[in-house]
Amino acid sequence: MHSLTQWDADPVKAFKAFVSTEAFAETGRRMRADGTLKILSAESAKIYTFMFNNVAGWIAEQGLAFSTATQADLLRFIGRTEKGKPVLNSKIAYRYLRLLERCYEHLTVTPNPAQQAILQIDRAHIKKDDAGRSLSDDQLERFFAALPADAPRKRRNTPFDGWKRRRDRAMQVVIALAGLKVSEAVGLLVSEVGGQTAIDGSIMLTITPSEKLDTSHEHTVALPREGVDELRPWLEEREKMAIPGQFVFPANLAGNRLTRKTVYVQMRATFERAGLDLSRSGGRTLRNTFAKRQLDEGTKPEELKDALGLALERSAADYKLTRVTPDPG
Known part of the structure; x- marks a missing residue:
């Protein structure tokens, strides 16, 4: 001693x-x-x-x-x-x-x-x-229904008009269904997206610390079919646009990195359109929702720790305290 x-x-x-x-x-x-x-x-x-x-x-x-x-x-x-x-x-x-x-x-x-x-x-x-920082199944569906809408094709001057809406839509779905931190989403690389689709329609995302905050730890997480259905079309469009670099969700046509502030603003707009509590309109709420759904489906805390890329063993157990917050009013 x-x-x-x-x-x-x-x-x-x-x-x-x-x-x-x-x-x-x-x-x-x-x-x-x-x-x-x-x-x-x-x-x-x-x-x-x-x-x-x-x-x-x-x-x-x-x-x-x-x-x-x-x-x-x-x-x-x-x-x-x-x-x-x-x-x-x-x-x-x-x-x-x-x-x-x-x-x-x-x-x-x-x-x-x-x-x-x-x-x-x-x-x-x-x-x-x-407590109180997750969405119920009904609230999550309302969130998805309020995602940025695509511009009608007949109103586009070029095939790629409105691409940022489709980028934001895919990104918010991935954050919600894969439990990513906002820093992990903006730093997600094309090379980290699995190419092989599982029998259930999911793909694996391999999250590495590269281009992310120091608090991100390498881990893999499955993106379910609903998320794949949003992400795949966006990746195909991104490739056709010939956007340089490796960021899955680039800020612009030059392939620069998105700022977290931009993501928070877009996410808050989705919460507002959905009529959800704006005091919890952040990536943490979506990450907590993912964690709570995983636990409800029988995932063990130690398995959830790996899926979320948590560093502390006890951190996953904290999500057991998360409760669903009623809508305002």
């Missing part, structure tokens, strides 16, 4: 030596089916290390020592704001405190400042953040 002196001298080094050990697993109390402790995966250790580095950096900036940081100090860390907005949402803030609670438990610091901080935060607000 590292001493408090070692953690204060180089907390990042001490944490890296701790996070992948059985001692860290003991603080999480997660067991395999055979009753043995479940050691953290390398991918999850990477995420936890990233989080701890953020805390350690802030503690150093405050002129504090890790072992003597107080409950009030930790509450200041999670309560930081930038331009008047919280740096961390309540759910992520809670995860930071839980991680620190495990560190202080390992170091036998009493009282445990992170544990004390957890008792002070609004747990009801955390549950509110977790």
